[in-house]
Amino acid sequence: MKALQKNFDERQGSDVDVSNSSDWRGRFPYNEIISLLDVNRPFNLAESTSQDLTVGELLDLPGLENIRDLKLGYGKSAGAVALREAIADACKVPVEQIITTQGTALGLFLLAFEVCRPGDEAVLVTPCFPPSRDSLLGAGVSVSEVNLSFENGYRLDLDQLDAKLSPKTKLVSIASPQNPSGVQTSRAEIEKLLVLMEKKSPEALLFIDETYREATYGDNAALESFAGFASRIVTGASVSKALGAPGLRTGWLTVADPGLRSRLLIAKMNTVISGSVLDETLAAVLLRNKEGVLGPRRRLLAGALEELSAWCESEKKRIEWVRPDAGALCCVRLRSDAFDYDAVSRFWNLLPDHDLQLASGTWFGENSRVFRLGFGYLPPARLGPALAALSSAMDAATV
Structure with a gap:
């Protein structure tokens, strides 16, 4: 967040702390989802889009x-x-x-x-x-x-x-x-x-x-x-x-x-x-x-969803999820019997150490146990390692 804040302040030419809502004087509320425009970690599971189309493909x-x-x-x-x-x-x-x-x-x-x-x-x-x-x-x-x-x-x-x-x-x-x-x-x-x-x-x-x-x-x-x-x-x-x-x-x-x-x-x-x-x-x-564009993307999403489903099953003692009907996104929740309040806080603090990016449920009106997991943005070869990194982050948070 500090790096995001520094970048934002430099762009705005201001020393206002936009993370503090009492200092944010705009008509639009501040939301941390703005970080997705400035931060893109190697294991980005925060994005909700499928893979970016290139100008050449277009x-x-x-x-x-x-x-x-x-x-x-x-x-x-x-x-x-x-x-x-x-x-x-x-x-x-x-x-x-x-x-x-x-x-x-x-x-x-x-x-x-x-x-x-x-x-x-x-x-x-x-x-x-x-x-x-x-x-x-x-x-x-x-x-x-x-x-x-x-x-x-x-x-x-x-x-x-x-x-x-x-x-x-x-x-x-x-x-x-x-x-x-x-x-x-x-x-x-x-x-x-x-x-x-x-x-x-x-x-x-x-x-x-x-x-x-x-x-x-x-x-x-x-x-x-x-x-x-x-x-x-x-x-x-x-x-x-x-x-x-x-x-x-x-x-x-x-x-x-x-x-x-x-x-x-x-x-x-x-x-x-x-x-x-x-x-x-x-x-x-x-x-x-x-x-012609949607066909290959739908096949990639289907494969990614099945890989995610298998991971969720393997982690069912620590997480719950709502299987989506469509889209490259879903909601996952850290189980309360596996993560106490402090463990949830540690989990979020540890994500950068594992090159991970997730979209917090608090951005959307949920609580911090919930996160949006985007499974279509990363290339197929990187989804598995990203999910493995997510498991490692959960391990570290509950030590």
Whole structure:
């Protein structure tokens, strides 16, 4: 953390300690997940994406033969037409319902900023990707959390949701598959949630983050997008996770209501103006060729998941896990009968000594016994050694 803090302060030209929330004066809360942008240890089990796509792999895809002729002017307000058409095909909605954004988190921020006014509330299902919470707070929204449990496999708790909904609720935010757990929400559960919202929060929209939807395993097909499932549903996704291109910073929203789309375009204009024409051109070609890219990645994820499953079985006296439905990520928990409070603290302090990186559950709204383990980021030959190093760190923490 000290090294991260030094780097952050040098970039900012400030001696403010951002790890101390009382000194952090921004509208967005500080979250340690920012360390993933600056630290990358040899055994990085913290990342939730599959392996990074290279520029060379992308340029080898058909459709980029004339990329050198691309003019670097401003992009379209709603996004490049070719990109929006590719997204519309994937989501099975009309192209006019697509708005591109610089990642899914920006889409949620703009949505919250436009939909919610002072006194309004958003209901957020947690644990969640930190920007999913912090973008709401940054937009000035009052957030009411529904905390899903490890014991229940992070399945959607409709009773808790029902208790949180009110006429003040203007936005409900969930992810499927979830980050950090990789657990999916079924269409039947979404149908029941929509009924609850109609009764208790008739003006609320339902935002569903589908960023990991296509990161399935082996020959398993991705669930159909919830885009177009109901007019009050807004979905968000990106090329970051399943396709391994977070550096393109290209995501999107699907928005059925034309009035809301117009307001979001104005909000986009006043924050980022438009997307990068280069990023959006590359993302469009990537989506048009996605099956050829996803196939090998899904096979790698399937093999990695089975290797992880075997490791979890071998370590079942010390850890528990929730097997994911999709995505290159899952939640693992240090057993309370194997790790007391001090051992948990030692475990986290020892990770750098073992060249290990994990994503703490505290980042997502869980406790420090839980961590997100990313099993798709490392090359296959390094996953086994990384898991062995994790076992060694647990050994050292419980001596």
